[in-house]
Amino acid sequence: MARMSDADSASASVSDPESDCRGCADPAAAFAAHDHRHCAGDVLARAEALVAAGGVRLTPVRRRVLEILLEEHRALGAYDVLKRLAAEGFGNQPPVAYRALDFLAENGFVHRIRRLNAFAACMHPGEDHAPVFLICRNCNAVAEMPAAPVRAALGAAAADLGFAVERTTVEAMGLCPACCKSEAAP
Amino acid sequence: MARMSDADSASASVSDPESDCRGCADPAAAFAAHDHRHCAGDVLARAEALVAAGGVRLTPVRRRVLEILLEEHRALGAYDVLKRLAAEGFGNQPPVAYRALDFLAENGFVHRIRRLNAFAACMHPGEDHAPVFLICRNCNAVAEMPAAPVRAALGAAAADLGFAVERTTVEAMGLCPACCKSEAAP
DNA sequence: TCTATGTATGTAATATAATAACATGTCAAG
DNA sequence: CTTGACATGTTATTATATTACATACATAGA
Numbered sequence: 001m002a003r004m005s006d007a008d009s010a011s012a013s014v015s016d017p018e019s020d021c022r023g024c025a026d027p028a029a030a031f032a033a034h035d036h037r038h039c040a041g042d043v044l045a046r047a048e049a050l051v052a053a054g055g056v057r058l059t060p061v062r063r064r065v066l067e068i069l070l071e072e073h074r075a076l077g078a079y080d081v082l083k084r085l086a087a088e089g090f091g092n093q094p095p096v097a098y099r100a101l102d103f104l105a106e107n108g109f110v111h112r113i114r115r116l117n118a119f120a121a122c123m124h125p126g127e128d129h130a131p132v133f134l135i136c137r138n139c140n141a142v143a144e145m146p147a148a149p150v151r152a153a154l155g156a157a158a159a160d161l162g163f164a165v166e167r168t169t170v171e172a173m174g175l176c177p178a179c180c181k182s183e184a185a186p
Numbered sequence: 187m188a189r190m191s192d193a194d195s196a197s198a199s200v201s202d203p204e205s206d207c208r209g210c211a212d213p214a215a216a217f218a219a220h221d222h223r224h225c226a227g228d229v230l231a232r233a234e235a236l237v238a239a240g241g242v243r244l245t246p247v248r249r250r251v252l253e254i255l256l257e258e259h260r261a262l263g264a265y266d267v268l269k270r271l272a273a274e275g276f277g278n279q280p281p282v283a284y285r286a287l288d289f290l291a292e293n294g295f296v297h298r299i300r301r302l303n304a305f306a307a308c309m310h311p312g313e314d315h316a317p318v319f320l321i322c323r324n325c326n327a328v329a330e331m332p333a334a335p336v337r338a339a340l341g342a343a344a345a346d347l348g349f350a351v352e353r354t355t356v357e358a359m360g361l362c363p364a365c366c367k368s369e370a371a372p
Numbered sequence: 373t374c375t376a377t378g379t380a381t382g383t384a385a386t387a388t389a390a391t392a393a394c395a396t397g398t399c400a401a402g
Numbered sequence: 403c404t405t406g407a408c409a410t411g412t413t414a415t416t417a418t419a420t421t422a423c424a425t426a427c428a429t430a431g432a
Contacts, residue, residue, distance in 0.1 A: 030347055059409065078389070091411050098390065099410080114300040115355055117389060117418095132340065134349045145347065149339040154318065154358060157331055161216055162363035163320045169301055169357040172340060177348035243428095245380065264418070277382045280419065285381080303389095303418065374432085381426070389418065397410070402403105 030134070030143035031176045040070035043123060047109050050126050056107060061090055065100040066109055066121060075118035075135075075142045113142060115171045120144075130168050136176035138183070143176070216320075216329035217362045226256035229309060233295050236312050242293060247276055251286040252295055252307060261304035261321075261328045299328060301357045306330075316354050322362035324369070329362070 047066060051058040058066075068084050069076060078097045086092030101119050104110040110119050111131055120142050122131070132147040150170055158165045175183060233252060237244040244252075254270050255262060264283045271286075272278030287305050290296040296305050297317055306328050308317070318333040336356055344351045361369060 031349065057409085061410075093412055094390065095392090096411070132343070134344055134347070134351075136349075137352070143347065143349070145343055149343060150336055150356075153335040153339045154356065157318070157335060158320055158358060158360070161320070161329065161331065162366065163217070163322075163329070163358070164361045164366050165320075165358045166323070166360040168359070169355060170340065171300075171355040172344060172349070172351045173354070174344070174352040175350045180348065180350050243380085247381075279383055281421090282382070284419065289380095376431085377429090379426105379428080381424100383422105383424080385421085385423105387418100387420065389416100391416070392414085393412105394414105395410100395412080398408085400405105400407095402405080 030145070031141065031178065036073055039123065040067075040073070040121075043070060043121065043125060047125050051107070054107070056103075061085065061096065062100045062103055064088065064090070065097070066104055069110055069119060069121035073121075074140060075113045075116050075120040077116075077118045081119070111144070113171065114169055115173065116140075116142075130170075132170040132172070134172050134174065134176070136179050137173050138175060138179035141176050216331070217327065217364065222259055225309065226253075226259070226307075229256060229307065229311060233311050237293070240293070242289075247271065247282065248286045248289055250274065250276070251283070252290055255296055255305060255307035259307075260326060261299045261302050261306040263302075263304045267305070297330070299357065300355055301359065302326075302328075316356070318356040318358070320358050320360065320362070322365050323359050324361060324365035327362050 044067065048058060064085065065081055068081055078094065078101055081101065082092065082094060082097035085096060090096060101110060101112075105112055105119070107125075108122060109125050110121050111133070112119055113133055113135065115133075115135060120133075123144055130147050130151050132145045132150055134143045134145055135141070147168075147170060151168060154168060154170075155165050230253065234244060250271065251267055254267055264280065264287055267287065268278065268280060268283035271282060276282060287296060287298075291298055291305070293311075294308060295311050296307050297319070298305055299319055299321065301319075301321060306319075309330055316333050316337050318331045318336055320329045320331055321327070333356065337354065340354060340356075341351050
């Protein structure tokens with residue numbers, strides 16, 4: 001990492017997907033520049049292994065949707081994904097995208113970011129985790145963070161009330177390190 | 187509590203608003219039956235005081251929206267609120283509801299439940315709190331829970347990554363005490 | 373009191389997100 | 403080579419949310 005040119009420190013919606021990689025597996029690197037091609041390939045390989053083991057099928061559409069989210073490396077709306085699919089010859093109606101996304105989400109390959117009505121590829125499929133997301137309100141970067149402490153606190157408090165937690169949505173809006181700096185010195 | 191008249195059942199799809207009151211200020215009572223009329227009046231009074239102090243205006247529409255959410259005592263979609271408003275002679279276009287809801291949310295009188303695309307009245311306006319919501323997947327009850335430990339865990343972990351948290355969305359889907367029991371013994 | 377100003381409300385039109393319902397295609401077990 | 407399960411494609415519709423602009427309404431200053 002830290003192989004960054006001067007061009008991409010002030011990234012935004014338009015970004016070089018390789019040098020401006022966000023949200024990868026290592027939380028410490030989540031907001032740092034690094035070679036994302038590697039992460040993406042790795043995740044995809046792991047997904048295929050998991051799928052084979054689990055008796056479900058990673059069909060062309062589903063696989064392509066996962067690839068798109070991995071390449072893009074940020075949260076995409078269902079209709080953004082759909083546009084890409086349509087351009088590549090897949091169906092161009094909403095259910096095509098939603099079905100693939102739902103499948104991937106159910107199987108832990110992508111996460112739904114409710115705050116953004118969007119989806120992002122999971123960076124550690126297979127590992128059981130209830131993810132916490134950090135969303136930068138300035139550059140829209142999304143990072144997946146270890147959630148164990150948060151989940152523990154939540155589960156404990158809920159148990160006191162007799163509430164049985166099954167699934168959690170934990171999302172934090174704020175400023176990523178880069179945007180923190182640029183906001184401080186404009 | 188449990189002082190219910192026979193007149194006012196039959197409100198929502200599931201619950202009697204008075205005897206089956208959910209999510210009030212006391213977390214211990216959150217999922218317990220009690221007289222909600224008292225909570226609602228109390229919250230409304232507090233809201234008016236806060237508004238006066240804060241230099242913002244609780245206009246008729248805004249006040250009515252808050253009342254509706256307090257009466258209903260569950261999460262309502264913007265269009266549900268809108269229907270009620272229209273029936274009472276207010277405007278019947280979406281912005282009418284969204285503007286009032288946005289105002290109330292910004293000022294801490296209602297919360298947005300992203301998982302449900304809905305809004306619920308806040309049961310302790312004024313107290314600074316980043317709420318945690320418990321949502322029953324069976325009966326749709328929503329309870330507001332103390333969030334300090336969860337917030338602390340989240341903030342600490344994020345700070346390690348250099349991320350500055352500004353707002354959080356923490357929602358847990360699961361089974362409330364009542365539905366837990368009924369699911370165990372059907 | 374009048375009128376300028378900011379804020380709130382009303383309305384129309386549109387954008388964005390998600391689902392329902394049904395037809396067609398594909399593949400593997402029997 | 404048929405059947406059944408699953409996946410994909412398409413049409414239509416519902417649900418959620420915002421933009422843009424017009425109108426009313428309060429109130430501070432001339």
